Amino acid sequence: MSPGLRRYIIVRTLLTIPMVLILVSLVFIVLRVMPGDPALAIMREGASEEQLAAFRAALGMDRPLHIQYFDFISGVLRFDFGESMVRPIPVTQEIKTFFPATVELAIFSMMVTTGVGIFSGAYAAKNRKRGSDYAIRVLSIILYSLPIFWLGLMLQMTIGAGLGWLPVSGRLSPGMTPDRVITGLYTIDAILTLNLDLLVDALKHLILPSITLGLVLAGFFTRLTRATMLDVLEQDFITAGRARGLHERVLVYKHGLRNAFIPIVTLLGLQFALLLAGAILTETTFSWPGMGRLVVDRIYDRDFTTVQGTILFFALLVAGVSLIVDILYGFLDPRIRY
Amino acid sequence: MKQSFLFLTLSMLIITSISLSACAGPGATEEPQEPLIVGTTDSWSSFESAWVYSFHDWELFHQCADGLLNTIPGSAGEVELALAESYEVSADGKEYTFKLREGVTFPNGDALNADAIVFSLERIAPINEAEGENAGFLYTGYVEGVEKIDDMTVKITFLDVFPFAPQLIATNPWKILNPKQWSATEAGTENTACGIGPYVITSFTEGEETILEVNETYYGDPPKMDKIIVRYFADSPTMALALKNGEIDVAWKSLSPADQDALTGAEGIKTEIAGGTEIRYIVFNAPTPPFDDPNVRLGLAKLLDREQLTDLGWQGTKVPLYSMVPPGFLGYKPTYEGTENVEEGKALLAGAGFTEDNPLVMDLWYSPTHYGDTEPDIATIIKEQWEASGVVQVSLQFLEWAAYRDAGRAGELPVLLMGWYPDYLDPDNYTNVFAHSPAAWSGSYYSNPEMDALLEAQASELDTDKRIEILEEIQDFWVEESPFVPLAQGKLFIAYRDGVSGVVLDPIANLHYFLLEK
Numbered sequence: 001m002s003p004g005l006r007r008y009i010i011v012r013t014l015l016t017i018p019m020v021l022i023l024v025s026l027v028f029i030v031l032r033v034m035p036g037d038p039a040l041a042i043m044r045e046g047a048s049e050e051q052l053a054a055f056r057a058a059l060g061m062d063r064p065l066h067i068q069y070f071d072f073i074s075g076v077l078r079f080d081f082g083e084s085m086v087r088p089i090p091v092t093q094e095i096k097t098f099f100p101a102t103v104e105l106a107i108f109s110m111m112v113t114t115g116v117g118i119f120s121g122a123y124a125a126k127n128r129k130r131g132s133d134y135a136i137r138v139l140s141i142i143l144y145s146l147p148i149f150w151l152g153l154m155l156q157m158t159i160g161a162g163l164g165w166l167p168v169s170g171r172l173s174p175g176m177t178p179d180r181v182i183t184g185l186y187t188i189d190a191i192l193t194l195n196l197d198l199l200v201d202a203l204k205h206l207i208l209p210s211i212t213l214g215l216v217l218a219g220f221f222t223r224l225t226r227a228t229m230l231d232v233l234e235q236d237f238i239t240a241g242r243a244r245g246l247h248e249r250v251l252v253y254k255h256g257l258r259n260a261f262i263p264i265v266t267l268l269g270l271q272f273a274l275l276l277a278g279a280i281l282t283e284t285t286f287s288w289p290g291m292g293r294l295v296v297d298r299i300y301d302r303d304f305t306t307v308q309g310t311i312l313f314f315a316l317l318v319a320g321v322s323l324i325v326d327i328l329y330g331f332l333d334p335r336i337r338y
Numbered sequence: 339m340k341q342s343f344l345f346l347t348l349s350m351l352i353i354t355s356i357s358l359s360a361c362a363g364p365g366a367t368e369e370p371q372e373p374l375i376v377g378t379t380d381s382w383s384s385f386e387s388a389w390v391y392s393f394h395d396w397e398l399f400h401q402c403a404d405g406l407l408n409t410i411p412g413s414a415g416e417v418e419l420a421l422a423e424s425y426e427v428s429a430d431g432k433e434y435t436f437k438l439r440e441g442v443t444f445p446n447g448d449a450l451n452a453d454a455i456v457f458s459l460e461r462i463a464p465i466n467e468a469e470g471e472n473a474g475f476l477y478t479g480y481v482e483g484v485e486k487i488d489d490m491t492v493k494i495t496f497l498d499v500f501p502f503a504p505q506l507i508a509t510n511p512w513k514i515l516n517p518k519q520w521s522a523t524e525a526g527t528e529n530t531a532c533g534i535g536p537y538v539i540t541s542f543t544e545g546e547e548t549i550l551e552v553n554e555t556y557y558g559d560p561p562k563m564d565k566i567i568v569r570y571f572a573d574s575p576t577m578a579l580a581l582k583n584g585e586i587d588v589a590w591k592s593l594s595p596a597d598q599d600a601l602t603g604a605e606g607i608k609t610e611i612a613g614g615t616e617i618r619y620i621v622f623n624a625p626t627p628p629f630d631d632p633n634v635r636l637g638l639a640k641l642l643d644r645e646q647l648t649d650l651g652w653q654g655t656k657v658p659l660y661s662m663v664p665p666g667f668l669g670y671k672p673t674y675e676g677t678e679n680v681e682e683g684k685a686l687l688a689g690a691g692f693t694e695d696n697p698l699v700m701d702l703w704y705s706p707t708h709y710g711d712t713e714p715d716i717a718t719i720i721k722e723q724w725e726a727s728g729v730v731q732v733s734l735q736f737l738e739w740a741a742y743r744d745a746g747r748a749g750e751l752p753v754l755l756m757g758w759y760p761d762y763l764d765p766d767n768y769t770n771v772f773a774h775s776p777a778a779w780s781g782s783y784y785s786n787p788e789m790d791a792l793l794e795a796q797a798s799e800l801d802t803d804k805r806i807e808i809l810e811e812i813q814d815f816w817v818e819e820s821p822f823v824p825l826a827q828g829k830l831f832i833a834y835r836d837g838v839s840g841v842v843l844d845p846i847a848n849l850h851y852f853l854l855e856k
Contacts, residue, residue, distance in 0.1 A: 034740075037740065037743070037744055038740075039470075040740065040743040040744060040747065041739070041740050041743070043391075043470070043472055047472070047475075047779065048778075048779065049778070051470070051472075051475065054466075054467075054470045055469075055470025055472070056470070057470070058467075058468060058469055058470040059470070086383055086384075087383055087384045087527045088469065088525055088527050089527060089528070097544055097545075098544075098545065101545075153575065156576065156579050157579065160579060160583055161579040161580075161582045161583045164583055164584070167580075167583070167585055168576060168579045168580050168583055168585065169569075169571060169576050169577075169579075169580045169585060170546060170547075170569065170585075171546060172546070173585070174373065174375045174547055174567040174569050174585070174586070175373055175375075175547075175549065175565070175567050177541060177543070177549075283572065284572045284573060285572070285573070285576065286572075286576065287570065287571040287572040287573070287576050287577075287580075288572075289543075289544065289545030289546050289570070293545060293572055294545075296572075297381060302740050
């Protein structure tokens with residue numbers, strides 16, 4: 001690693017800290033300024049003032065706001081996000097429970113996005129101004145503008161309930177449980193424990209939600225890949241390769257696509273935040289027990305600690321991914337010097 | 339090259355495994371009884387019976403933990419002996435002495451005895467203190483103490499005479515737990531040990547499923563199914579599709595009106611509807627003029643058309659309610675029946691000074707999502723019904739639930755729409771809880787010594803006939819006062835696949851898994 005790159009990584013990481021701190025402070029303040037008392041949202045309808053006061057005291061909500069804030073920040077520095085208000089469970093445990101489902105969905109959705117988006121974009125570029133190019137461009141716009149929940153519902157109604165080919169909800173069939181939870185990603189756990197039934201079941205459950213989330217993002221990547229590829233395909237090294245008699249497929253998909261990857265990879269990283277946002281809708285549509293569902297449920301409960309802990313976790317994740325992408329950028333493009 | 343090989347191998351593995359699983363036919367070996375799968379959009383919040391206060395948590399406990407008394411499935415709150423073999427009530431009506439069943443054990447083999455009863459009930463107070471009092475008030479709010487008489491006898495002393503004490507004893511916080519499996523002072527939020535019930539919880543994955551398997555040592559009738567799986571859904575449409583797709587056998591709480599419509603009459607699906615315990619009503623903030631005048635409140639009540647509200651607004655998912663006490667409960671008297679009369683309503687409002695020339699200009703508040711997406715329609719229909727009289731002008735106002743509850747409770751919303759699920763199945767919980775002064779939690783702040791006296795009288799009357807008389811008197815007086823105006827009673831809706839039987843819907847609003855069969 002060059003000294004320049006090392007310095008860049010350090011500065012970039014240090015810059016992430018105030019960014020995350022500002023975001024978390026905003027979330028902390030917004031949640032508390034927002035109307036709605038968590039005690040009223042969580043406690044039973046007929047609870048008396050005394051019972052509500054006891055509940056607030058049990059959660060530490062009766063303390064001054066700045067004390068609560070500093071408590072929260074000092075906890076965060078120790079990777080302690082506090083305890084859920086809905087139940088006495090650490091927020092980190094809640095995240096640990098729900099995060100693997102979201103990661104698994106994100107990975108498979110990204111596979112759909114890259115598979116469909118990048119290859120259809122490259123194909124459209126190769127066949128510029130032909131029928132297939134126009135068709136792919138129109139399709140990509142349609143995909144990008146489709147509401148995720150609508151696409152999900154259509155897939156559920158046709159392939160799921162209509163044809164009965166695939167399940168419409170959940171991560172596994174009822175009663176199907178991993179022999180041992182190692183990573184929390186059921187496909188990986190199934191491979192690690194050599195449980196073929198589990199692997200098949202997990203894959204079946206992943207297909208519809210991954211296609212839903214992946215296809216919507218694929219529309220954007222198709223257009224991006226096409227545009228980038230068109231630039232690359234006009235460059236001298238492609239012409240030279242063609243003159244040397246390289247096969248067109250090799251020229252486009254090996255040399256052309258590789259050079260078009262730099263902006264694609266960058267945006268792939270940036271789209272990670274979009275993927276997480278999309279996961280919230282996809283998880284709701286497919287009853288997928290991930291972080292999206294956790295956040296939505298806890299917002300309704302006014303569970304401040306879980307919401308702010310989850311958002312902090314998301315922020316760290318997106319910041320981390322952006323950092324990794326920026327570093328990868330340097331490796332992918334030798335011209336970039338830090 | 340290596341990558342291509344890896345990709346090819348992985349693809350082959352997946353394709354082969356899918357093919358193999360598709361080819362694997364049933365009956366290759368003797369299959370155990372297939373589990374019955376219940377879908378729900380409710381979510382789990384805790385396994386701590388002393389604290390939790392949500393339908394689903396109570397429903398799970400209902401399958402795996404009995405109390406001294408249990409509510410009888412299919413009844414409107416009637417109770418039967420469960421872990422108690424018999425009980426006696428002292429002459430002053432405050433002391434209940436329970437004789438426990440002999441030979442009953444917890445699923446792990448530990449014997450049930452008086453120590454377990456005392457332990458289970460005494461731990462409620464410290465847990466209330468640690469976590470904030472929630473469901474535990476159903477014990478601590480009514481009981482002075484519990485005492486072991488001998489190994490198989492306990493005495494529970496109530497703070498006062500409560501004719502609905504057996505109903506309280508059948509509630510969730512009163513479930514009996516194993517002292518060896520539960521802490522005496524700390525909430526067992528994730529403790530799946532339950533107590534003594536037809537089922538035991540063998541697996542729980544939050545947001546995914548709960549697996550209940552038959553309790554081999556259960557003292558009562560064994561459940562019909564060896565295994566029940568509860569499957570959690572994020573929304574109603576997905577649950578309805580899962581039922582159609584055969585992923586679940588039963589779609590329980592809660593299907594939206596649109597999904598109820600879609601499933602009713604669908605091939606291979608049966609549906610059932612029953613009266614629920616949920617009620618919807620209007621709250622008047624009694625100290626705010628002109629709603630401090632009972633004639634104004636009753637006048638507005640008379641301008642309502644409940645049939646139109648339930649048919650049009652709630653799309654048939656609720657039925658008109660003519661008393662705060664729903665049908666089926668002790669002393670039910672539909673005193674609002676026949677009160678819907680526009681001319682009489684106008685006359686009452688005219689008496690308070692509101693005419694076509696000087697209409698009553700008012701706000702009607704509602705919360706747009708908490709009670710379902712039909713709520714804006716309900717508010718609009720009420721506005722239209724009131725305005726059709728020509729003597730009322732209504733502005734609709736709304737707030738999201740959390741803010742709505744804050745403002746309502748603070749008495750800042752003069753007229754608002756609310757709903758109620760009972761804490762225990764007794765008319766007291768539909769009357770006393772609402773109208774006894776200071777009536778603060780609801781935002782009504784209604785106070786009337788005459789009403790207080792009646793409510794207190796029914797709450798301490800052990801003679802059922804006399805209590806019915808008082809309850810009827812309360813309901814008559816309620817119309818005159820109209821601090822809260824009943825609108826509708828919720829209906830329970832369940833959909834299940836052909837071949838499922840044993841579905842019993844009752845006001846408890848808990849599905850009895852142990853009666854289900856397929």
